[in-house]
Amino acid sequence: MDREAGAHHQAAPGEPRSGGHGEVEAAHEHEHGHRKRRVPRIRERQRRKSSGLVWAMVILCTLLAIGVIVAGATVFAVYLLYKPKMPYLLVSDARLERLEYGQSGTILDLQLALTIQAENTNSKTDATFSGVSLVVGFHGADVAFLRAGTFSVARRSAVPLRYQVVSVGRQLSPDGMQYMDGALRAGVVPLDLFGKARTTWKVGIFSSLQFWTRISCRFLFNYPGNGTAMPIDCRSKSP
Numbered sequence: 001m002d003r004e005a006g007a008h009h010q011a012a013p014g015e016p017r018s019g020g021h022g023e024v025e026a027a028h029e030h031e032h033g034h035r036k037r038r039v040p041r042i043r044e045r046q047r048r049k050s051s052g053l054v055w056a057m058v059i060l061c062t063l064l065a066i067g068v069i070v071a072g073a074t075v076f077a078v079y080l081l082y083k084p085k086m087p088y089l090l091v092s093d094a095r096l097e098r099l100e101y102g103q104s105g106t107i108l109d110l111q112l113a114l115t116i117q118a119e120n121t122n123s124k125t126d127a128t129f130s131g132v133s134l135v136v137g138f139h140g141a142d143v144a145f146l147r148a149g150t151f152s153v154a155r156r157s158a159v160p161l162r163y164q165v166v167s168v169g170r171q172l173s174p175d176g177m178q179y180m181d182g183a184l185r186a187g188v189v190p191l192d193l194f195g196k197a198r199t200t201w202k203v204g205i206f207s208s209l210q211f212w213t214r215i216s217c218r219f220l221f222n223y224p225g226n227g228t229a230m231p232i233d234c235r236s237k238s239p
């Protein structure tokens with residue numbers, strides 16, 4: 001009986017230990033369950049935040065697209081209204097009045113009458129020419145330099161630039177000397193005209209356009225003879 005009681009008494013202390021372990025497990029499960037309830041809330045907040053950013057980007061892209069469409073439509077409407085055209089330079093008259101050439105390869109005296117028209121064919125806006133810089137050349141040698149200050153050309157009109165070119169004492173290269181001898185024997189003297197000018201004009205009230213217009217032509221003059229140039233369409237072009 002004593003042994004059985006002792007055995008029974010020894011078993012009794014184990015019961016509280018097993019009961020304490022059960023309480024720890026229950027607390028752990030309770031805490032774990034609480035964490036599980038927190039995770040969906042955090043994910044839901046993240047989803048809401050992501051959705052807000054996506055909608056903000058969609059609205060921004062939509063506004064940008066509308067702005068591009070409106071700007072394009074405005075530019076197209078202005079183009080249809082004004083129909084802008086590039087102002088340009090046009091040589092309307094050229095005459096070689098005098099040419100004295102020495103056997104030493106020197107142009108003793110060259111006189112050239114040249115008229116260049118600054119044309120503005122726009123019907124709704126004036127144009128401005130500036131930085132006019134032109135060169136008269138012969139077989140790669142610069143014979144004369146032509147300049148003009150800033151000037152305006154009214155809509156649908158032209159301003160003539162009249163040059164009385166005089167060049168004295170220009171020495172030619174050996175190749176240029178041979179070329180000049182052959183030109184005088186043939187009675188046709190070639191002279192080159194090249195250069196550029198800056199053009200500016202407005203398109204409505206929105207912008208002011210600026211472009212370089214460039215000219216490059218070769219004139220064939222009847223000389224010795226009447227000094228007239230063979231017909232040629234010599235006008236500048238813009239890129």
